[in-house]
Amino acid sequence: MFVSKSRVPQNPIDPVQLRGVFGDNLKKLTARYPSVASLCRELGINRxxxxRYLAAESFPRPDVLHKICTFF
Known part of the structure; x- marks a missing residue:
């Protein structure tokens, strides 16, 4: 099967690097909230x-990522 070059990422991001960037950005977004626990309750996400997302240990599933993106 032939894959068009336009669909193949030129410089794919390392998953560890991606988690780090996501975690850093999430920390910035959550800094204005007094409590991670209350934020998680509001988002409906396990604290x-x-x-783990904040610590760059994990990356959210697509449905959870959508919740986070929609919220912020």
Whole structure:
């Protein structure tokens, strides 16, 4: 099967780097909230998992990512 070059990323981002960028950006977005716990309740996201996103240990599933993006 032939894959068009336009569909293949030129410089794919390393997953570890992507988690780091996401975590850093999420920290900036959440800085104005007094409590991660209350923010997670508002988002409907598990706090432990959210802390993993902040620490760049994990990346959210598409449905969770959509919740986060829509909220911010």
């Amino acid at each position: 432990t998992q959210f802390n």
